[in-house]
Amino acid sequence: MSVTGQVAVVIACGPGHEDGIAGILTAIDAQEPAPAERVLVLPSSDVPDGVPGTWTVLTGDWANRAEALNAAWEVTTAQWVTFAETALPQGFMLSTVDASRAAQPDTAVLCPAVEPGEWDYWALRVATGIGSAFTWRRAAVELAGWWPSRCDRSLDHALTLDLTAAGWKAVRYVSPVVAQPPGPVADDAWNLRSAGIVSLHAGRESTFSKWENFLLNAELPARTSLYVVDNSRRPEFTERLRAACSRIAQACDLEHVDLTVNDLTYPSAPDEWYLKRERNLHVARLYSSILPRVREDLVVTLEDDIDPPADAIRRLVERFSCPAATPLAGISAAWDRVEGRNVCGGRADGGWGSAIPWDEVPYEPLDVGCIGGACTVWSNAVVSRMPVTFRWDEQMGWDGLMCTEARARGFTVQIHGDVRCVHHTWGVLRGVG
Numbered sequence: 001m002s003v004t005g006q007v008a009v010v011i012a013c014g015p016g017h018e019d020g021i022a023g024i025l026t027a028i029d030a031q032e033p034a035p036a037e038r039v040l041v042l043p044s045s046d047v048p049d050g051v052p053g054t055w056t057v058l059t060g061d062w063a064n065r066a067e068a069l070n071a072a073w074e075v076t077t078a079q080w081v082t083f084a085e086t087a088l089p090q091g092f093m094l095s096t097v098d099a100s101r102a103a104q105p106d107t108a109v110l111c112p113a114v115e116p117g118e119w120d121y122w123a124l125r126v127a128t129g130i131g132s133a134f135t136w137r138r139a140a141v142e143l144a145g146w147w148p149s150r151c152d153r154s155l156d157h158a159l160t161l162d163l164t165a166a167g168w169k170a171v172r173y174v175s176p177v178v179a180q181p182p183g184p185v186a187d188d189a190w191n192l193r194s195a196g197i198v199s200l201h202a203g204r205e206s207t208f209s210k211w212e213n214f215l216l217n218a219e220l221p222a223r224t225s226l227y228v229v230d231n232s233r234r235p236e237f238t239e240r241l242r243a244a245c246s247r248i249a250q251a252c253d254l255e256h257v258d259l260t261v262n263d264l265t266y267p268s269a270p271d272e273w274y275l276k277r278e279r280n281l282h283v284a285r286l287y288s289s290i291l292p293r294v295r296e297d298l299v300v301t302l303e304d305d306i307d308p309p310a311d312a313i314r315r316l317v318e319r320f321s322c323p324a325a326t327p328l329a330g331i332s333a334a335w336d337r338v339e340g341r342n343v344c345g346g347r348a349d350g351g352w353g354s355a356i357p358w359d360e361v362p363y364e365p366l367d368v369g370c371i372g373g374a375c376t377v378w379s380n381a382v383v384s385r386m387p388v389t390f391r392w393d394e395q396m397g398w399d400g401l402m403c404t405e406a407r408a409r410g411f412t413v414q415i416h417g418d419v420r421c422v423h424h425t426w427g428v429l430r431g432v433g
Contacts, residue, residue: 007097007135008078012069012085031093036078037061041068066147066155071360073138073146080110081141083156084133089176096135108140108168109160109235112175118330119160120133122381125297126327130157133178141167153186154321161193161297179232189321190314194223194255195377196296197313199304200286201241202268204234207305207424213245214307216251219314221298225256229290230353233263246433259385262289277392283397287373288388299383301373301399307422308333308375315419316377319365328405329411332376334361335423337364344423346370346400348407356415363418371413372390375377375421 013021025040029052029142038055044060056075058296062068069083080100082088089403092112099110111119111134134156141147144162152156160170162195183404197220199211215226228245230238243257249257266282273279291299298320300313312333313347319331334343343361386405388398396404403413 006036007080007093008039008076008081008098009035009078009093010039010041010069010072010081010082010083010350011429012065013043017247021048022052024432025055025079026050027090028088031088031090033093033097035082035093037076039072039075041072041413043068043126058211064149065152066149066411069155070146073141076138077226077387079138080135081138082133082135084178086132086178088133088178092133095173095175098364099175099345100121101172103171104169106167106169107171108137109164109170111170112177112286113172114174114328115172115176116174118289119164119172121164121357121421122384124157124160124164124170126381127157127389128323129180130160131177134160137168140166142381148222151186151188154189155190157420158192165194165295168211185318185321185323190318191222191318192321193297194225195221195300195313195317196225196227196294196299196380197302198227198229198290198294199286199302200229200290201232201237201304203234203237204304206245206306208240210307210424211302211304212248214310215248215302218252218308219309219311220252221313221317223262223296224252224254225258225294225296226254227258227290227294228260229286230259230261231264231286233265245331246357255349258290258293260290262286264289273370275397280392280397281390284390286414287398291388293384295381295385297380299378301376301378304372306335306374307423307424309419309421310366310419311378312375312419316375316416319381319414319416324408324412326412327381328379329382329406330364330371330376330378330415331416331417332371333421334415334417335372335374335421343415344372344374345418348413361415361417365414365416365418368413368415370396370403371415374423375419378402379411382409382411 040055040057040060048055058071111131140163147155148158164170230241245257245259264285315330321330342355342357345356345368389401
């Protein structure tokens with residue numbers, strides 16, 4: 001039976017890093033207190049010379065890094081387990097055992113740090129890196145389903161997100177910090193965060209099949225849910241939408257589908273002004289009815305008349321794992337705003353009132369002041385912390401106001417000029433095809 005404060009250590013040796021591993025293990029053995037259990041995970045069956053007999057050595061033909069780490073869980077029994085890839089500095093075991101003994105019952109993750117504290121829930125979802133050599137509560141990780149296989153190099157971050165989403169806490173404790181050399185963003189880092197796709201449907205038949213086909217073929221994060229608001233007020237359309245959601249859920253292995261019928265009415269007129277006050281107020285009301293229910297890390301707003309490329313969501317989501325001076329609040333694809341003259345966004349110096357002509361849009365992400373919500377990925381750290389607002393005296397829709405508030409709080413807003421969509425309300429987009 002495990003004893004409170006017991007800490008096992010797992011060293012997961014990456015390919016090509018076997019040299020010197022025996023010395024690292026011997027140094028860990030010498031720390032006081034010593035680990036309750038010790039496991040070395042190797043990427044090949046060749047065990048380096050000098051590995052101390054105090055260590056259990058695991059080798060195997062694992063499909064991914066998560067499988068290898070989960071194998072290490074199975075040969076340990078301690079209440080807490082530290083996973084690392086390199087040497088643990090002197091004093092690490094003492095501070096970690098003390099932290100495990102002092103941990104509250106709802107703490108699942110212990111993070112070595114210079115200063116103590118608790119990771120803010122949403123800060124974890126904004127961060128592009130959270131350190132290494134974390135110590136995990138066995139009971140919590142078992143409930144979460146062990147190490148997730150959706151990404152490889154960001155496993156610590158992914159597991160921390162899963163645990164905190166389930167109600168557990170991640171706590172920083174004072175300890176010698178394990179060095180983590182910077183490296184390139186992993187190709188699979190876009191699977192780190194969960195995403196909730198939000199679509200409003202007013203019963204538009206002409207583009208419905210395009211919307212469904214996009215989602216059936218889109219590259220989506222491994223943990224994706226779908227939230228649909230049906231505002232058609234037509235039972236036959238509701239059934240068509242329900243059947244499409246079922247097909248999408250099965251084809252894309254969605255975690256959750258939320259279909260809401262909302263009978264808010266708005267009598268739109270043919271060819272009415274795109275920025276008409278009543279129209280935008282109606283849209284804001286619909287978004288305010290659904291966004292508070294979305295708890296995923298990212299919110300994808302996808303309008304029913306936008307036609308993005310299949311890789312649009314992946315390429316937008318990837319930007320949230322790129323290190324930057326300021327965190328990203330939202331990034332949109334590029335599409336027409338009014339009759340194709342300007343991109344749907346405004347410069348940082350003037351919001352919507354400072355339009356960006358198409359010939360000034362680079363084929364890369366561009367910092368801007370405002371973006372629309374037709375094909376846009378938002379950080380839920382921003383969306384969940386402010387209600388949907390509407391101030392027509394500024395001629396700002398809910399999305400523009402969200403951008404203004406986010407930028408005031410130190411976030412960045414971008415348009416990805418290399419992710420270009422067709423907006424069927426306004427025609428064929430510049431640079432597509």
